Amino acid sequence: MRHFPASATKLFYNARIITMDPSQPTAEAMAVWEDRILAVGKAEEVFPWASRKTQRINLEGQVIVPGYNDSHMHLLYWGLGMMGADLAAARSVDEMICLGREFADSNPNREWIIGRGWNDENFPGKALPTKEDLDRVSLHRPVVFTRACGHVCVVNSKALELAGIDASTPNPPGGHIDRTGGGEPTGILRENAITLVGRLIPDPTVSDLKEILSKATHAAAALGLTTVQTNDLDGAGTLSMRLEAYYKLAAARELPIRVVLQAAMPTPDDLTAYLEARRCYPVLGSNPGSHLTLGPLKLYADGSLGARTAALSEPYADAPDTSGMLIYTQEELDELVSLAAEANLQVAVHAIGDKALDIVLTSYERAKRPMPGWSARPRVVHCQIATRQQLERMAALGCVADIQPIFVPTDLHFAEDRIGADRGVYTYAWKTMASLGIHTAGGSDCPVESCNPLWGLHAAITRQDHSGNPPGGWHPEECLTPTEALALFTTGSAYAAQEEAVKGSLSPGKLADFVALPKDPTQTPPQELLDMQVAATYVGGRRVWPSVEE
Ligand SMILES: [Zn+2]
Structure with missing residues (x-):
């Protein structure tokens, strides 16, 4: 006192x-x-x-x-x-290359040309860029451009060469190297494959x-x-x-x-x-x-919906050959969560798909059972696709959902392509979470999206993009009131961090x-x-x- x-x-x-x-x-x-x-x-x-x-x-x-x-x-x-090239404004691969070249020319002393923020959803035909595209930025300096979600990047031939990635390179665990029909890397690296190049960039x-x-x-x-x-x-x-x-x-x-x-x-x-x-x-x-x-300890259980690496219990509606990827087995995740629980350390796990959420909740339930004294509030970061039954499990666990309202203006344009309308109903279900007594906290995942909290408030209240689409909001039954939206970014976030005694x-x-x-x-x-x-x-x-x- x-x-x-x-x-x-x-x-x-x-x-x-x-x-x-x-x-x-x-x-x-x-x-x-x-x-x-x-x-x-x-x-x-x-x-x-x-x-x-x-x-x-x-x-x-x-x-x-x-x-x-x-x-x-x-x-x-x-x-x-x-400090790198900002590619968020690019509306085509050519525009992305122009922005990259401008940056490379104005930073002649940097060996690595780094950029981030491109999004193929904004490109005509939603075409993914390739190493040949990035070779137009530079043939001699390595180029690494990260997608807006942070889970996928595209690199040029020089970067692939420095990393020793070629047709014979196997996919690393939890990662994927996109390849042409002939097995050659296209330049697109997903999830853990990014580190094959990322680890070469000087810290x-x-x-x-x-x-x-x-x-x-x-x-x-x-x-x-x-x-x-x-x-x-x-x-x-x-x-x-x-x-x-x-x-x-x-x-x-x-x-x-x-x-x-x-x-x-x-x-x-x-x-x-x-x-x-x-x-x-x-x-x-x-x-x-x-x-x-x-x-807290932060772990990743899966990837992103945009990149189709979020782990779903059923295949993607627009890519029936995949249901995303889990980064850990249940046993691997259990081990990490229980190590943290033994140290009474809070755990926050990134889970976007419902399959990922399942293993996260199971790990939390298993860690709580032998350690009922574990006082740290378990957290699920993103918690995008969650069935009603999973939300009930979260409520029973006292789990906090770290949600990012600002994802909706972007994701509403492709989420139902990825998962279909049926699963769209229980996606980003913020009002349902609140009605079940789940504590929700507001964030942005910046630089994936802007960390302007007023934009977060707008998204939580309207569930619309910045042009007002769709009219009435996407699944408007899940819209929050302005005060509930403000609570996400004040009292909600303070509670998530166990700091409600001094903040919020x-x-x-x-x-x-x-x-x-x-x-x-x-x-x-x-x-x-x-x-x-x-x-x-x-x-x-x-x-x-x-x-x-x-
Ligand atoms: Zn994140």
């Missing part, structure tokens, strides 16, 4: 505050002491907390909401993308990482994010460098927002290294008000993390959310955007 002094360090007033605290949903003023909320309520209730020394900040009628919290993203890859140094992470955290602050739960640890190989970069930024107070790291540790050895790192590193992460926390709502004793907006996002026509700009972002009562307050 912290003891508060008699007077506030800061007083924010003349605001319309949406607290997300059911005991007092709206307020006019907020008193802050250091990084915590001292009082929130009507002006006459809050002003007595101010003394002569208190700094008074007139918010000029702005709307205040709790700071947005993205429950699952890849901040480092977003930041890395800012950024600690100082590169600091620069990338600093850029990305400031960009997140500009969108109103005050916490990101980000999967930036990826295996034991890069663990110590990435932790060092983050710890240096945190220790120098150079992280504008709070970061909860999710650790993708795909093997028992990787996981052991992460558990060891949690013991060795300074205990910045044990303080709930800290800017840096070492969070603007209540006395919690962190003073909040966002100033020009209008109330719960009262604005959803279409306007797409253009709404955040006026200011505050973390621990300190403004971190538009400029960082000293």
Whole structure:
């Protein structure tokens, strides 16, 4: 229990505050002491907390909401993308090549030409690019362009040559090399096959990482994010460098927002290294008000729907020869989940297809049985295709669903091609999840999609793309109310990370993390959310955007 002094360090007033605290949903003023909320309520209730020394900040009628919290993203890859070619605007393979060439020409000193964000769904005839296409970017420098989903990439001949991939190379476990009729690699690599090339790309140094992470955290602050739960640890190989970069930024107070790291540790050895790192590193992460926390184990059970690598219990409607791919057997996943449970570490597993969800829930059920004291809330990241019976299993387990509403504007255009209308009914079933008592948390999976939380709100409320299609929304019975949508990115994400005591709502004793907006996002026509700009972002009562307050 912290003891508060008699007077506030800061007083924010003349605001319309949406607290997300059911005991007092709206307020006019907020008193802050250091990084915590001292009082929130009507002006006459809050002003007595101010003394002569208190700094008074007139918010000029702005709307205040709790700071947005993205429950699952890849901040480092977003930041890395800012350093590579942005291919998201390409509407054909030729346009993608032009963007790639421009980038290569303007970065003559980089050996590897990296890009990301292309999507064959946007190309005429939905044609996948090939190594011959990428050879037009460069014949001499290796080129790697990652699809928007992050689960597929296309590389040029030079990259294949450096990786030693040819007709005789077998598919690695959990991965696939696309081939021509003659067995030659086409340049498309899926899932674990990506690492055959990815491992050759020189790792950024600690100082590169600091620069990338600093850029990305400031960009997140500009969108109103005050916490990101980000999967930036990826295996034991890069663990110590990435932790060092983050710890240096945190220790120098150079992280504008709070970061909860999710650790993708795909093997028992990787996981052991992460558990060891949690013991060795300074205990910045044990303080709930800290800017840096070492969070859950993150695992991948399958791939993506777009790339047809999500594991389905029945074949794809538009590719009856495949039902996707499971990354682990049940026994392999059980082993990792129980190792984490023994260490009382939270686990978050990526599962998009219903077959993947099945093995994830089975692993959670098996880990809970021998360890009923495992207090960490198990999480399912994405949880896209889930039968009613699976959702009931999740509710019984106390499982959190980490959903990404922003997937819907993209996926609604192809999801039913992939899975057919029957399975579409129980896809992205957010309202059903809520009605069953499943805790849901909002995220973006950025850079797969934009991490602008207002776009996430729009998608959760409308289930439409940005042009308003389909009219009325895709499976509109699963649309959320504006307040439910805001809860995903505030109270929901805080609950998922087991941080609801300090984050999620603007209540006395919690962190003073909040966002100033020009209008109330719960009262604005959803279409306007797409253009709404955040006026200011505050973390621990300190403004971190538009400029960082000293
Ligand atoms: Zn992800």
